[in-house]
Amino acid sequence: MTARLALSLAALAATALWLAAALHLLPFERWPGWPLDPRNMDIAQILLGFGLMPRGVVALLAGAMLGLSGAILQVVLRNPVADPTTLGISAGAQLALVMATMLTPGLLDHGRWPVALAGAGLAAGLVLLIGAWRGFAPVTTVIAGMLVGMTASAVATAMTLAQGQYLLSLVIWNGGSLVQGDWSGVRVLAGVLAFGGLAAAALARPLRVLSLGVEGASGLGLNVAGVRLLAVGVAVVLAAAVSAELGLIAFVGLAAPALARTMGAASIPRLLALSPVVGALILSVCDGVVLLVAGQAGEMFPTGALTGLIGGPLLIWLLPRLRGSTPPGTERAEGPAPRRDRPAPLLIGLAVALVLAALVLVWIGRVPGGWAVLDAQSYAAFLPMRLPRLIAAAAAGAALALAGAILQRLTANPLASPEVLGVSGGAAMGYAGVVYLVAAPTAVALALGTMAGGALALVLIAAFVSRRDMPAERVLLAGIAVSALASALLSAAMAVGDTRSFQILAWLSGSSSAVTMPGALALAAVAGVLWTGALLAQRWLAVLPLGTGVAGGLGLPLRLARMLLIALAGLATGAATVLVGPLSFVGLMAPHVARRLGLARPGDHVTGAALIGAGLMLLADFGARMAGFPYELPLGLFASLIGAPWLIWLMMRPHR
Template identity: 35%
Template sequence: MRFMKRELAAASALNALPNRNASGKVGWRPLWVLLGGLAALSILTFLSLTQGLANISVRSVIMAIISPQDIADHNMIRGVRLPRTVMGLLSGAALAVAGALMQTVTRNPLASETTLGVNAGAYLAVVAGSIFWPAMLHQFSLPFAVVGGTLAAAAVYGLGGGRKGTPIRIALSGMIITLVLSSFTSAFILLNQESVKGIFLWGSGSLLQNDWDGVGFSWPWIIGGIAIICAAVRHLDVLTLSEETARSLGQKVIGTRIMAMAIAILIACVSVSVVGPIGFIGLIAPHVVRMSGLTRHAWLIPVSALWGAAILVGADTLARVFADAYGELPAGAVTAMIGAPWLIMLALKISRKAQSATNSGSSMSVGGMQRRFPYTVLVAAFSILLIVVWIASLTSGSMHIPLSEVMAVLTGHGEDLYRQILIDFRLPRMLVAGLAGMALAASGSLLQSAVRNPLGDPQVIGVTGGAGVGVLLLMVAIPQIAMGWMPAAAIIGGVGAAAVVYSVSWKRGLNPTIITLVGIAVSAAGAAIISMLVIQAEMKIAPALAWMAGSTYGRGWPEVWQMVPTVCILLPIGWWLGRRVDLLSFSDESSTGLGLRVRRVRLYVAIVAVLLASISAANVGAVGFIGLLAPHAARILVGSHHRRAMVISALLGGVLLAAADWIGRIVIIPKELPSGIVTALLGAPYLAFLMYKAGKTRN
C-alpha cells in the first residue's frame, strides 16, 4: 500500500512539473531561447571588445582574435579587453545561476544575491580583510567573501521568517541587512582610506581587468559549481513541489537545499571577490528565462547562465560606450539602473497574483509593554533626555568645556573662546542633529502608517536616495552654487522619487506591498546614480561617503534656519492627520467602509513624510534607521494611537540623532564617525530583535 501511494505521488509530481506539452516533450521553445541567448551573447561579446578609451578599429579587433601580432592594439585587445569580457561572461553566468538557485531554494521570486544580502556581506568581509589582514586576504580572498556572504544570507533568511517568510518580508529584510552592512563598510573605508585606496570603484562593481589573473582564479570555481548543479537538476525540479511530495519521492530535501544554497553563495562570492558586488543579474536573468516558459532546471540553469553573461557584458559595453565623455562607469551601477525597473515589473506581477499577501505580511503589531507609562510622563521624560544629550554634546569634543562655562555662554556671558566654539560650531550642529532626528522619525512614523508596513522608512521608500541624487546632481552641475540651494534640490529629488513610487502604485490602489517594492527599486537606482556621480565627478571619497552615510559635520546656523520651519510647520500637520492615519491601520475595505478616502489620505500623509525626509537629507545626508527605530519604540511605549506615537517618535528621533552625533565626535577623537553610521551600529541589535519579535507575533 505504501509503495502504491509513493507511485501515485510520483506520477502526479511528474505531471505537475511545468513546461511539458501533452506528449511529455518540452517543444521547440527552449531551443529558440537558447539560440537567441547565444546570438545576443556573441554580438555583445564582440561589441565589448570594440569599446574603450583607446580608439581601435573593428578590423584590428578581428585580427587580434584570429591572427594576433605583437603590436599595441592587439596587445590591448588580448591583454586588457578580452580578459575583461571573459570575466564579464563568467561573473554574469555565476550571478544568474546563483539567483536561480536562491529562488528555487527559498521559493521566493525576489530572491537573489542582492536581495539576500550576499553582495553586501561579501563586500564587507573583503574590505575588513584588506584593512586588518591584507596579506591573508591576498592569498585567501574567496574564503573571506564566502564567510561574509553566507552570514549575511543567513541573517536575512532568519530575520525574514525563514521558510514562512513572504517575498516582501525577505526582500525588506535583505535591504535592511544591506544597509547595516553598508554602514560598517563605509565606517571601515572612512577610517582607513590609505588601506583601501581604489576600493570605491571596485565596490560599485567594476569588470576592469589588467591581466588574466582574475579569470584564472574564478573560472574553475564558477564552471565547476555550475557543472555540479547541472548534474543535480532533477533534484532541484523536485524541490519546486510541496515538501511532502518531495519526501514521498525519496528526495533528501534539506540536503539538496543546503547543497544548492552553498553553491549559489560560493559562485556569487567568487564573482564579488574579483569584480565587486554587481546587483540584479541574479534577479533579471532567471526571470527572463522563466517568462519564456522554461522552468525545468535542466534548461533553466544553463540558459540563465547564458542570459546572465549576456546581460552583464551588455551592461559593461553600454558603460564603455560613454567612456570618452564621462570616463569609466562601474558595471554594477548600470545593472542597478536596468534592474530597478525590472523589480518594479515583478512587484506589479506579484500584486496581481497575490493581493491577499499584503495584509498578512504587513501587520503593524510587534507587541507592546505590559504596563505603559502615562503619556505626559513619557513626553516629559524624553524632553528632559533630549536636553541632557544636548548639554553633554555641548561640553564634549576635542576641547572639553565645563558645564558652568556652557551655562554662562548660553546666558550671554562666558569667555570669548568658549563663546566662539559653542555659538559658532557646537550649538548649531547640535540643533541640526536634534531637529533632523525629529523630522526623520516623524517621516518614518507617517510612512509606516501610509504603507501599512512596519519596515516603512524614508530610505526604504526611496525618498532619501532621491534627495541625495538631487543634491549631488546640483553639486556636480554647479560646483560654485550656494549651499542654500541644496534643500530645494533635495526636495525636488525626494519628491521626484516619491512621485515615481506613487505613480506606479496608484493603479494598484497604493497597495502597501507595491509601494514598498517599488521604493526598494527606486532606492537601488538612486544609489547607482549617486555612485556614478561620485566617481565621474572625482569627488573626494571621504566627503562623499560621509554625506551618503549621513553626517552632521560642519553644520551651522543656515542649516538650523532651514530645519526650524520644516519642523514647526510639517510636524503639526502630521499630527493633525492623526485620526485619518489611525484608520489606515485597518484593511483598505474597512477604512473605505468607515468613510475614509484611502488613496487621498495616503497621498497627503506621504507628501508630508517626503518633505520632512527630503529637507532632512539636504541638511544631514542619508541618515538611516531613525525612521525605522523611533516609530517602533514609540508604538511599544504608547500603542498605535498615531498622534501620541508621533510625538514620542519625534522626541526619540531627536535623542537618537543628537546622541549619535555626540558619540561620533568623541569615540575616536580626533577623528569623527558620521552620525548615520553610528545610528546604524546602534540600531542593528534593536532591529534584529524587532524583526524576530514581529516574526514570533505573526507565527
Template identity: 45%
Template sequence: MARPHAVTPIPALLLAVLALSLAAFNVRGLLPDSASWRSIVFPDPDVTAQMMLHHTVLPRIVVGLMVGAGLGLAGAVLQRILRNPLAEPATLGISAGAYLVLSIVTLWFPAWLTFGREWIAFAGAALALLAVLSLSWRKGLSPVTVTLAGMIVSLYCGAVSAALTLFNHDFLTGIFLWGAGYLDQQDWSGVQFLYPRLLLVAILLAFLVRPLTLLGVNDDSARSLGLSVAAYRLVALVAAAALAAIVTASVGIISFVGLAGPALARASGARRAGEHLAWSALLGALLLMATDQTVLSLPVTYRLFPTGAATALLGAPLLFMLIRRLKLLAPPHMAPGAVPGRLRHPAVALFLLATLLVPAFWLALSLGQGPDGWSFAAREEIVPFLDWRGPRALAAFSGGAMLALAGAILQRVTGNPMASPEVLGVSSGAMLGVILLLLTATAPTRAEQIAAGAAGALAVLFLMLGLSRKPGFSGDRMLLIGITLGAVSGFVMAVLMTSQDPRLDQLLAWLSGSTYAVRRAEALLSAALLALALASIPLIRRWLELLPLGLATATASGVPIAHSRNILFSISALLTAGATILVGPLSFAGLMGPHIARLAGFHRAGMQLAASAIIGGLILLVADWLGRNIIFPFQIPAGLFATMVGGPFLLVLIARRG
C-alpha cells in the first residue's frame, strides 16, 4: 500500500510522453529519409539539414528543458519561503524589471546594447530584486512584506513599460519579440550561458533543503529550532531571483511555468521540501518542452505563437484537472497585530476621508489645461464641462472604488495579501471577450464592446461559482485558477503584440485603464453598482470579520462557510466585471486601496471596506485628472498613471510600517 504522501508520476509521465513524441515527430520531419538519429549529435558538415538540427533544434530542446527546470525550481523556492501558493518568479518583479530596463536602454541608450542584451536584462532584474530587498529589510524579510513589495515593484515596472509602449510602439518591436519568450536558438551559446549558472544555483539550493523545510512553517517555530530566519530567507530569495534572472536574460519572459510547475508537483503529492523542489523542476522542464514542441509541430503560419506565453494553453487544462488534488501551503495571514497603529475613532477618520471627495471632484471638473495653459472653467463653461468631464470623473472614481472594494473582500476572505481583482480571473474573461470581438468584427461599437466584455466576465464568474461548490474548494484554488486564466489572456496579448496587429493600439488603450470613451449612461450605471455594493457592507461585515479567523472559528460562530464564500466571491467578481467592462482592467487600484486603508489604521471589516472604496476611487479620480492634463495635449490612461504615481507611495508605506 502506497504511503499517503507518495508522489504520483502520472502528470510527469503524460508530459514526458507528449514532449518526447512531439520532439521525435519534429526531428523526423526535418531529417532526410536515409539519415540516422546519430547524425543529429554528429552532423555531416556537408548536409544542411543535419547541421540545422544540430545547431538549432537540439539546443532549443536543451534550452527549453533547462529554462523550464529553472523556473519551476524558482517558483517552488518562493512558495516555500513566502508561504504563499500564488508566489512565482514574477512575484519579485524580476521579469518586469528586466523588461523595463531593456526598454529604456533601447529607447535612450542604444549604444549600451553592444554589451549584450542578456547583461542589460540581468542588470534590470538585479535592480528589481535590490528594490524588493531594500524595502523589506527593516521587517526582517517577512513573507508578507516581501510578497507585497515584490508585487508592487512588478506592477510598477509593468506600468512604466506599458506607458513607454503606448508612446513608442514602433521602436520597441524587438523588445516585444524578446519579452514574449521565444526559444529560438542559432547555436549552442544559449546552452553554454545557462547550464553553468543554473547548475551552480541548483547546487546551492540542494544544501538549503532543511532550511527551506523549516521556512515553510511559521517563523517562531523555525527560530526555536535554531534557524537564522532572515539570513536563510535572504539566501533563498537571492537564489530564486538568480534563477529567474538568468532565464529571463537568456530567453525573455516565460510565463506560468514558475507557478504551474510547483502547483502540479503538489497536486502530484510532493510534500517534503526536497521532493517538492525536484518534482517542480522536472514538471517545469517537461511542461515547457512539451509546449515548445507543440508550437514547432504547428504549420509554419502559426509558429509566431511565442512559447513563453503559450505554456498556459498546455498547463491550464492539466492544472484544472488536478486542482481538486492540490494541497496548498497556508499563506501568511495579515494579522491585525502586523500593523502597529490603530485609529481611535475610525468613523471620524472615515468621514474626513469622505470629505476629500468634494474638492477632488471639483478639481477634476473645473481645473484643466488647455492651449493657453492651466485655467478654471468659467461659469458659463460649467455645463459643457460637466457633459464632457463628468462621465470620465464619475467612471474613474466608481471603477477605482469597485476594484478596491473587491480587493478588500478577496484579501479578507482568503487571508492572502496577493489577492486582488486582477488575480480573480474576471478581468481576464472580460479582456478575452473584448479581444475576440475586435478580431471578428470590422467596426465594433461601444455597446458591442461592453456586451462582449460582460459575456467574458460572466462566463468566468459562472466557472468560478461552479468550482467553488465542490467540497473543500478554497479561495486560494479560485485565485490560482484566476491566475491561470490570466496567463491564457496574456498569451493572446503576446500573439497580438508580436504579430503587430493593427487593432493593437485600440486594445492597449483599453487595457491601460482608459476612461476616454465612457458615456454618461455608463458612468451612472457604474455609480449605481458601486452604491449597491456599499449598501451591502453591513450585511457582509460579520462574515468578513470571522472568516479570516479560520474555518473552525467561523463555523462555531454560525457562519455558513460555502454560502458566505459564494456570495462574497460573487460580489467581488461582479464589481471587478463592472469596472473592467466600462473602463478596462484598471490595474493596481484593487491592490493599493485595501493596503493603504489597512496601513492607515482601518482594521475592522466594515470600516476597511468603506475606506478602501474611497481610497481606490480617489486614486483613479486623481490619476485620470492628472493623466488628462500633465502632458497636454497628450494623455496618460488613468490605470497606468495611478500605478506609476501610487506605486512608490505604497512601497514607502509598506517599507515603513510592514
C-alpha cells in the first residue's frame, strides 16, 4: 500500500465517522448555513454548529500539532521514541493546570495556555538537563522523561482526588476530551499550529545538519545547543497548547512520525511535513470512533484515553529500532559498589532503628493545638488504630525494596525497580480487573488480582526481550511502555465516572488508613516469605549480574532462575501495591541506599534493602498523616515525592 493510498483511506475513514455522527445528530437538510448565528438556530443546530463542527476541526489541528511536536523531538534528539508523552512534557502541562485550578485559580484568568506552557517547559527542561548530563543517550533520555511524567501524573491524580468538587471534571479533562462549545479553541490551535509550521520550516535545514552528529554539526559551524533549545521550545509550545485546550492526549506524537517513516518519509523536511498530516488523521479517526460509540451508548470516555491505548504496544514495537542508536559507553551501570567486610552490625543497627522509629511514630502526633506526645492512657487508646497501618506500611516498603533489589540484580541495571519495569502498572491492571469483573470484590480477591497482574506484566516483558536479546536498558524501556499502556487503560476506565472509577482513583494514590490488623499481618507474612525466598536464591542473585554467558558457564539454570525471580518480584510488588498504589519509588531507592552502605553480597543486599524500604515507608506514612493535618495525604504520593528527587539525583550522577 502506497503512502498516498494509506493517507486517502485514513482521511476517508475520518470523514465518514464524523459525517455519521453529524447525520445522527441532525439530517443534512437541516444543517445550519454559514455564517453561524445562534439566534436563528434551534438546539440541535447549535450542537452541530458550535459543538460537533469545531470538534472535527480541533481533532485535525491538535493531531497535526502533536505529530509535528513528536517529529521535531525525534529529529533533534535523534531518538525514535521521543514525543511529548515519553518526555514528560504533556504530564508537566497537566500538573501545572491541575495545581493552578486548585491552588491559584487567578492564574487562569488570562487562559490556561501560559500555565500549561510553564509546566511543560519545566518538565522538558528537567528532562533535557538529565539528558545532557548523560550525552542525550536515547534510552536514558526517554526513561528520564517517562519517569518525570509518571511522577507529575501521580501528583496530579492525588491532587484531583483531594478536591471532590473538581473530581469528575478533572478526571475527564485529564483523559483528553475534545468536546467543544464554540470556535475559540479552533482559533487558538490554528494560530499555534501556524507558528509551529513556520518554525519547523525554518529549523529544517539546521536540523538536517544536526543529524550528522554533534561533532560533525559543530565542525560545520552550527550552534548545536541553540538549535536544540529552539527546536525543543517549539515542540513544547505545540504540546502545551494542546494540553491547555484539550487535556492529556497521549502518544499521537509518537505514532505519527513512526507511521510517516513507514510511508517513506526518509528526509527530515519530508518527515516534518508528513507527520502533522498523519497525526491529524490519527486523532480524527480516534475521535470518530468515540463519536460512533457515543451515538450508540453516549460518550463514555474521552478521546485521549483511546489514543493512549496505542502508545504502549507501539513503543514496544519500536524498541528494536533503538539498537545501535545509542552512543557507545553512554548507558552503562555504576561502577563497583563498596563492600563492607562486617555487615552484621549495620544490619542489626538498621533493624533496631526500624523498631525504635515505629515506637516513636506511634507515640507522637499532631492535635488541633500542635504537636503532642501521648500519655499512657492515650497511647493505649491510639495503639490499636496506629499499629496496623505502621505494620502494613513497613511490610509494603520491605516488599517493594525486595522486588527492586531482585530486579536490579536480575537486569544488572541500577535503574530497575517495580515502578520502572512495568510491574506496578501490571499490578494496577490486576486490581482494576478485579474491581470491574467481580461484583463485590473481597480484600483477598483484590490482593490476588494485584499480585497476578504484577507477575504477568513482568513475565510478558521478560518473554519479549529474551526473544530479541535486548540489553538491560531496553528492558527498562519495555517496562515503562507497559506502565504507559496500563495508565492509558486505567484512564479510559476511570473516565466512565461510576463508583468503581472513584475506587480505583482512590487506590492509585495509596493509603494505609483503612488497613486492618489481619491485613497488616498478612502483608508482613508475605514480605517475610519473599525475603526468605530471596535468601534462598542468593547464588542466583550473585551470578546473574555477571551476564548470561558467565552464568550459563557456571551451570546456572538461566530460564528457571529468571522465571522464579520474576515471580518473586511480581508477587512482592503486587502485595505491596494493594496498599500503597502503583507509584512510590521505594523499590528504586532502598536497594541503592543499601548498595551505597556497602551491603554488596546478595543476602546482605536484599536484607538491608528490605529494612531500609520498611523505614522509608514508615516515614512516608507518618508524613502523609501529619503534613496536611487534619487531612491525610495519599501515602503513595508522599512516597513518590521522596523518590522523585532521589531518582533525578541518581540519573545525574557521573559515570565511573
